[in-house]
Amino acid sequence: MISITNLQASIEGKSILNGINLDIKPGEVHAIMGPNGAGKSTLSSVLAGRSDYEITGGKVEFLGKDLLELSPEDRAREGLFLAFQYPVEIPGVSSTNFLKTAINEKRKYHGLEPMEATDFLKFMRSKMEEMEMDKSLTSRSLNEGFSGGEKKRNEVFQMAMLEPKLCIMDETDSGLDIDALRLVSAGVNKLRNKERSFLVITHYQRLLDYIVPDYVHVLYKGRIVKSGDASLAKELEVKGYDWIKQEVEAAV
Amino acid sequence: MIFTEQIKADFNLYMAQAADDDFTRLRQHAYSVFEQLGIPSIQLEEWKYSNLRPIQQGQFTTSCVSKLDADSLINAGILNKIVANKLVFVNGCLFPELSIWLETDERIKVCSLATARKEHTALFDTHFGKYIDFSNDGLLALNTALMSDGAFVYVPEGISLQYPLMITNITDATEHNLFQQPRNLIVVEKNASASIIENYLAVGSYPSFTNVVNEIFVAENASLEHYKVQRAAGETYQTNFTQIHQLANTKINQVTLTLDGNWVRNNLHFFMNGQHCNSLLYGLYIPDGNQFVDNHSRVDHAMPNCYSDEKYKGVLKDHATAVFNGKIVVHEDAQKTNAYQRNQNILLSNTATINTKPQLEIFADDVKCTHGATIGQLDEEPMFYLRSRGISEQEARRLLLNAFADDIAEKIKIPELVSILESEIERKL
Ligand SMILES: Nc1ncnc2c1ncn2[C@@H]1O[C@H](COP(=O)(O)OP(=O)(O)O)[C@@H](O)[C@H]1O
Ligand SMILES: [Mg+2]
Numbered sequence: 001m002i003s004i005t006n007l008q009a010s011i012e013g014k015s016i017l018n019g020i021n022l023d024i025k026p027g028e029v030h031a032i033m034g035p036n037g038a039g040k041s042t043l044s045s046v047l048a049g050r051s052d053y054e055i056t057g058g059k060v061e062f063l064g065k066d067l068l069e070l071s072p073e074d075r076a077r078e079g080l081f082l083a084f085q086y087p088v089e090i091p092g093v094s095s096t097n098f099l100k101t102a103i104n105e106k107r108k109y110h111g112l113e114p115m116e117a118t119d120f121l122k123f124m125r126s127k128m129e130e131m132e133m134d135k136s137l138t139s140r141s142l143n144e145g146f147s148g149g150e151k152k153r154n155e156v157f158q159m160a161m162l163e164p165k166l167c168i169m170d171e172t173d174s175g176l177d178i179d180a181l182r183l184v185s186a187g188v189n190k191l192r193n194k195e196r197s198f199l200v201i202t203h204y205q206r207l208l209d210y211i212v213p214d215y216v217h218v219l220y221k222g223r224i225v226k227s228g229d230a231s232l233a234k235e236l237e238v239k240g241y242d243w244i245k246q247e248v249e250a251a252v
Numbered sequence: 253m254i255f256t257e258q259i260k261a262d263f264n265l266y267m268a269q270a271a272d273d274d275f276t277r278l279r280q281h282a283y284s285v286f287e288q289l290g291i292p293s294i295q296l297e298e299w300k301y302s303n304l305r306p307i308q309q310g311q312f313t314t315s316c317v318s319k320l321d322a323d324s325l326i327n328a329g330i331l332n333k334i335v336a337n338k339l340v341f342v343n344g345c346l347f348p349e350l351s352i353w354l355e356t357d358e359r360i361k362v363c364s365l366a367t368a369r370k371e372h373t374a375l376f377d378t379h380f381g382k383y384i385d386f387s388n389d390g391l392l393a394l395n396t397a398l399m400s401d402g403a404f405v406y407v408p409e410g411i412s413l414q415y416p417l418m419i420t421n422i423t424d425a426t427e428h429n430l431f432q433q434p435r436n437l438i439v440v441e442k443n444a445s446a447s448i449i450e451n452y453l454a455v456g457s458y459p460s461f462t463n464v465v466n467e468i469f470v471a472e473n474a475s476l477e478h479y480k481v482q483r484a485a486g487e488t489y490q491t492n493f494t495q496i497h498q499l500a501n502t503k504i505n506q507v508t509l510t511l512d513g514n515w516v517r518n519n520l521h522f523f524m525n526g527q528h529c530n531s532l533l534y535g536l537y538i539p540d541g542n543q544f545v546d547n548h549s550r551v552d553h554a555m556p557n558c559y560s561d562e563k564y565k566g567v568l569k570d571h572a573t574a575v576f577n578g579k580i581v582v583h584e585d586a587q588k589t590n591a592y593q594r595n596q597n598i599l600l601s602n603t604a605t606i607n608t609k610p611q612l613e614i615f616a617d618d619v620k621c622t623h624g625a626t627i628g629q630l631d632e633e634p635m636f637y638l639r640s641r642g643i644s645e646q647e648a649r650r651l652l653l654n655a656f657a658d659d660i661a662e663k664i665k666i667p668e669l670v671s672i673l674e675s676e677i678e679r680k681l
Contacts, residue, residue, distance in 0.1 A: 048640050049639075049640070050636055051636075071639070071645075072636065072639040072640050073639045073640075073641075073642050073643060073644050073645070075640075076639070076640055076641055076642035077642045081640075081641075082640055084637065084640075087637070088633045088634050088637045090634045090637070090638075090652070090655060091655060091658075092654070092655025092656065092657075092658035092659070093634075093638075093651050093652070093654075093655045097651070098638070098641070098643075098651070101643055101647060101651065102638075102641040102642045102643050103642075105642050105643050105644060105647060106642045109642070141655075158641065162641065162642065
């Protein structure tokens with residue numbers, strides 16, 4: 001699916017990603033954990049194509065293409081989706097119009113005709129049912145006045161609508177109470193299948209109780225310093241990040 | 253001949269055949285005021301960004317003559333799809349072939365101003381020139397002295413227009429330079445209501461100068477929707493003065509869309525002369541190229557318990573320049589006034605210029621007034637968010653600019669006008 005090799009990135013001359021290596025195969029769920037400031041959001045932003053960062057080294061292959069060469073919109077059209085840590089509110093842009101535009105631009109990219117308005121509405125209705133989305137959310141302007149939980153659920157709903165191949169979720173659990181966390185995770189689990197891969201970024205282990213990963217990686221100071229299976233997350237919950245930090249400092 | 257000499261010659265020509273009556277004396281007086289004041293110069297504080305020198309030095313012909321036929325006017329895009337009452341003026345003179353009347357109530361009086369003076373003399377005399385004051389304004393004086401024709405609209409007590417009334421003014425500058433001075437008089441009586449569109453278009457590549465004056469009177473409990481749609485493309489100069497005089501319990505929505513036109517200066521004045529007036533002043537300007545757009549407004553809260561809400565938004569591209577100057581005057585008696593004003597601008601290039609200035613003059617103590625102005629670019633965050641969902645940069649910009657314009661568009665109750673707005677935004681991108 002995606003293969004990240006020695007990826008390095010900096011902002012304003014400050015190096016933040018210092019050689020990331022990561023391979024995700026179709027259908028796999030990888031979790032990236034790490035203390036605040038480790039570079040988790042930077043990694044997701046760089047993969048989604050945010051232009052603030054300078055790529056200083058390495059490469060990323062996504063479904064056979066050089067990801068770093070693609071514009072953000074082409075990355076999305078190729079099947080990459082980033083669920084934002086802080087989704088922006090866009091007053092005046094209706095959720096429905098936004099999703100229709102996004103879907104049709106993707107179809108155009110793949111040489112398909114735009115979806116008929118009625119087909120689109122049918123499709124949207126079925127996805128809303130499946131993801132248990134309230135009508136009141138999609139009838140409003142994009143994320144406008146949404147609570148934290150509603151924003152995150154809307155990210156997962158967009159994921160369902162756009163049917164990406166690789167979903168990157170940046171701290172989707174942050175700011176959620178336990179009920180919202182359950183709803184969001186249930187949504188994500190419905191979208192899991194043999195083809196679709198996930199990169200779940202989180203600071204806390206609790207999300208991974210609901211979205212059980214195949215692999216867990218620990219990011220620290222812009223490097224993956226430890227990898228394991230789901231049990232690594234449990235270990236981190238008990239021990240915190242300090243022992244990892246110490247291990248890394250000791251090795252230097 | 254420079255402009256003022258031309259005016260003088262035109263005025264003498266007019267006087268030679270004018271009747272000896274009050275109307276003529278008013279125009280004579282207006283002309284003498286104009287002779288004193290002249291065309292406003294940039295030395296005047298209110299005109300410091302709006303340079304009319306090219307007009308002062310230009311040569312213009314005042315003439316109704318146009319070789320345009322109905323078909324070519326329709327092709328010029330006179331909004332023929334709108335189902336509305338229509339009055340069409342070409343170079344300031346009525347063009348009856350394209351005018352349409354749909355109302356069935358014969359008490360409503362709509363005609364050209366010239367006709368109104370003859371056929372509805374009492375009404376004309378009651379209202380004409382009663383709401384504007386030209387003693388300090390050269391352009392108002394000039395219009396009063398030498399006006400072309402315009403629309404006369406009288407909606408009697410208790411009557412609602414069933415259809416909007418669209419007053420279209422077309423500048424035909426295909427043959428020569430052109431000067432015209434449209435003058436509209438609109439009277440909405442007690443408990444009446446109307447929706448009126450002022451629509452400006454132009455054809456031809458010669459320079460033109462259009463000096464418009466609108467006098468609007470809205471009596472107790474009446475309501476008015478008033479739209480100004482400015483799309484007079486080409487070498488056009490337009491000064492547009494609108495005075496709205498409203499009495500108690502009136503509700504007015506005024507929306508100004510300045511979409512095309514080389515040089516546009518709007519003056520929108522509201523005078524709230526009764527309690528519980530409710531007025532909305534909304535506007536959108538999207539100049540590009542070397543366009544210049546100046547929106548000056550003044551809201552006089554002369555009586556207590558009135559509400560005014562002003563919001564002007566601009567999207568500027570290329571070398572465009574815009575001015576916003578909004579004055580709110582709360583008179584001593586106008587307690588419990590609520591007055592709001594915002595001006596928001598997006599600059600799409602770093603060669604575009606906006607000058608924005610709010611002015612509050614408050615002489616009452618129990619009032620709520622706020623104002624604010626913003627100038628910025630399209631935000632990066634929403635842009636990236638949309639693109640990360642597969643939406644192209646161009647399409648994302650279109651969505652965001654439409655969203656920016658949305659709260660203005662929301663106030664437009666006529667769908668055809670909204671779609672004009674959307675397609676103009678599309679075209680300008
Ligand atoms: N726009 C930025 N400008 C300057 N420094 C930044 C910017 N974004 C992130 N950083 C810095 O990069 C480091 C990693 O940040 P981030 O990727 O957000 O970490 P995480 O998501 O793991 O908490 C931090 O030290 C942060 O201060
Ligand atoms: Mg983060």
